[in-house]
Amino acid sequence: MSTNFLQCRRAATFPHRKPKHYCIGPNASLSATLLRRQNSTSTQPSRSGGQNPGKRLEELFPELFSPKPRHKGLNLSPENPRNGFPSDLSCLRPPVLEYVEDPTPGPDGSIPIAQRLKYWQRLAKTHYRFYKEGVIKVWHNQKERRKILQRLGPTWGKPQLLHVCAMLGREREPKDGAPPKLTRKEYHLCLRTRSDIHRLIPFSVVLVIFGEWTPLVIPLAFIPETCHRPKDQIKIVSRWCKRSEHFISKFDDKIDHAVADKSDKDPAPWAQTLFYRYLLWGYTANATFSIKLLPYIPIKWSAWLASRGQTFIPRHNEILADTVMIMREGGFRKLSAEDIVEYCMKCGSTQFLAQARLALSNGVHPANEAMRKHMVPILEAHARRMLDVDWTRLDPGFWWLQERHVRSGGDPSAPDAWAIEPIKKQHPA
Numbered sequence: 001m002s003t004n005f006l007q008c009r010r011a012a013t014f015p016h017r018k019p020k021h022y023c024i025g026p027n028a029s030l031s032a033t034l035l036r037r038q039n040s041t042s043t044q045p046s047r048s049g050g051q052n053p054g055k056r057l058e059e060l061f062p063e064l065f066s067p068k069p070r071h072k073g074l075n076l077s078p079e080n081p082r083n084g085f086p087s088d089l090s091c092l093r094p095p096v097l098e099y100v101e102d103p104t105p106g107p108d109g110s111i112p113i114a115q116r117l118k119y120w121q122r123l124a125k126t127h128y129r130f131y132k133e134g135v136i137k138v139w140h141n142q143k144e145r146r147k148i149l150q151r152l153g154p155t156w157g158k159p160q161l162l163h164v165c166a167m168l169g170r171e172r173e174p175k176d177g178a179p180p181k182l183t184r185k186e187y188h189l190c191l192r193t194r195s196d197i198h199r200l201i202p203f204s205v206v207l208v209i210f211g212e213w214t215p216l217v218i219p220l221a222f223i224p225e226t227c228h229r230p231k232d233q234i235k236i237v238s239r240w241c242k243r244s245e246h247f248i249s250k251f252d253d254k255i256d257h258a259v260a261d262k263s264d265k266d267p268a269p270w271a272q273t274l275f276y277r278y279l280l281w282g283y284t285a286n287a288t289f290s291i292k293l294l295p296y297i298p299i300k301w302s303a304w305l306a307s308r309g310q311t312f313i314p315r316h317n318e319i320l321a322d323t324v325m326i327m328r329e330g331g332f333r334k335l336s337a338e339d340i341v342e343y344c345m346k347c348g349s350t351q352f353l354a355q356a357r358l359a360l361s362n363g364v365h366p367a368n369e370a371m372r373k374h375m376v377p378i379l380e381a382h383a384r385r386m387l388d389v390d391w392t393r394l395d396p397g398f399w400w401l402q403e404r405h406v407r408s409g410g411d412p413s414a415p416d417a418w419a420i421e422p423i424k425k426q427h428p429a
Contacts, residue, residue, distance in 0.1 A: 057389055057405045064401070069392035074167050075181070076387065079329050087185035087329060089339060091141055092192050094228050095133040098126045127212035127229075134227035135207070138200050141193040141226075148186050156180055160314070162190055163321035167399075184325040191318070196224035203227065221289075234365050237356055240286070240345050244353045246295060247284045247418075250277070278312075278408070281418060285348035287315040316400035316407075319347055323383045323403075332379045337367040340375050347407070351378050351416050382406070382416040 058065050103111045103119045149157040151172070156165050156179050169181030182190075199222050206218045215223070220232055228236070283294040288311050322343065326332060332340070344352035352366075355374060359366035386406045394402070409417040 055410065057394070057402050057410070060405070060410070061398070061401070064395045064398050065390070065393045066395075067393075069390075071392050071394070071396055072168055072178075073391045074324055074387070075170050076324065076328055077170075087183050087188075087325075089185060089188055091137065091144075091185075092188060092225060093338065094226050094233075095130060095137065097130045097229055100126050124212040130229070131207055131212075131214065131227050134224060135200065135204065137226040138193065138196045138224050141189055142197055145189050145193045148182075148190055152180050152182075159190070159194065162187060163317040164396075166321040167324045182325075184322070184329055187321065187325060192225060196226060199224045230365065234360065234363075237341070237345070237366060238360055240284070241353060241356050241360065243284045243286070244348070244350070247280045247348075248350075248353075250280055281348050281407070282312045282315070285315060285346060287312045312404075313400050315346075316403045319407075320386070320399060320403045322346075323386055327383055327387065332376045332383070335372075335376075337369060337372040340372050340379070341365075341367045343379070344375065347416070348418065349375075349379075349416050350418050351375065378415045382414050385411045385414040 100119070100123045103115045105111050152165060155161075161179075162182065165179040165182045166184075166187045169179045171178070172181050174180060202222055203214070203218060203224060207214050210217050215229070215232070220228075220235065223232070279291070279294055282288065282291050286292070291311070326335065326343075332343075335343070341352075341356075343349075352371075352375060355371040356366045359368065359371065386403055388411075389402050391399070405411065406414045407417055411417065
């Protein structure tokens with residue numbers, strides 16, 4: 001995923017003009033200042049021992065807001081139910097893997113070799129058909145993706161501008177050069193199919209050579225999502241839980257005292273810890289491929305990377321765009337359990353961790369109705385806090401900062417934030 005610092009001010013502010021430039025390189029010093037100021041304010045404890053009630057983004061960064069509306073606001077108008085919403089993302093999920101019954105033991109409790117061979121033969125054929133259908137799904141999704149990109153054109157079809165179309169688009173084919181409208185299904189088709197296509201070539205080569213033994217040869221990260229078996233999906237959730245537990249294990253009272261006792265002369269110790277906490281969230285959400293090495297990187301190095309690079313901005317934009325489209329298409333109550341799981345893992349949701357742990361302890365995937373009923377009101381309330389800002393006055397290049405501000409505990413009313421106290425109370429050591 002690109003790490004460019006995306007600023008789409010011309011595209012969002014002047015929709016009647018054809019934009020020429022969209023991507024501006026990372027402004028390291030400005031972003032570092034914003035992150036440091038936001039972290040120090042949102043995590044600073046009060047004298048009574050609790051956290052400060054938090055401030056709105058406009059109070060923290062007034063320089064990012066214009067005095068009067070200058071930009072185009074988000075498209076939060078509800079969709080017409082006749083259009084078939086909410087979006088169905090079943091085309092991006094694996095086909096059904098047929099169940100193969102285990103061989104039956106004989107009277108003496110042993111299984112004959114011939115029966116074992118027949119069982120392995122049926123299992124091999126079932127897995128081969130499963131992988132074949134998954135590869136076919138990727139090709140069909142790629143055809144749909146090409147149609148979508150052709151409609152968007154060479155300007156808005158760039159991967160780094162899809163979130164702009166998702167949040168601002170109001171017409172399918174605008175005449176004034178404004179960003180075209182995207183549905184949630186189209187947005188995910190463009191993002192996830194692009195990733196699956198990159199995985200398809202090595203996966204296909206290994207599949208042809210090793211057949212049903214492919215999962216034993218190729219790592220899970222190189223297998224397209226449409227080819228994930230049920231046990232692979234459980235393994236992905238299990239790895240996410242381990243990353244979340246590592247994230248929670250790094251929360252302690254030292255950060256509160258470091259922020260409270262910070263000195264303007266030497267802000268390095270508390271700033272490094274705050275940046276490291278931000279990187280830990282990216283590690284939990286698996287925001288980039290290289291972030292998986294975070295547990296093996298010294299804190300000083302990781303803090304420098306956080307202050308110099310803008311690696312998580314695309315993920316913040318993706319979460320914000322997905323939230324806008326979900327609310328536009330009926331809210332989280334319209335989503336399936338699979339949709340909820342994917343959204344929570346992408347956001348690094350702390351409230352979802354307990355539900356995932358419970359399901360994994362029973363050996364099943366957490367995509368169930370009980371989890372969905374528990375998470376829907378939490379995600380709905382968090383989304384309303386995330387979208388509660390004057391978008392017409394906020395610089396579009398910093399829209400991602402609102403998602404991060406609410407996610408990191410800057411808004412005490414956001415129930416799915418990763419502030420210290422909620423995590424400690426829900427997941428005691």
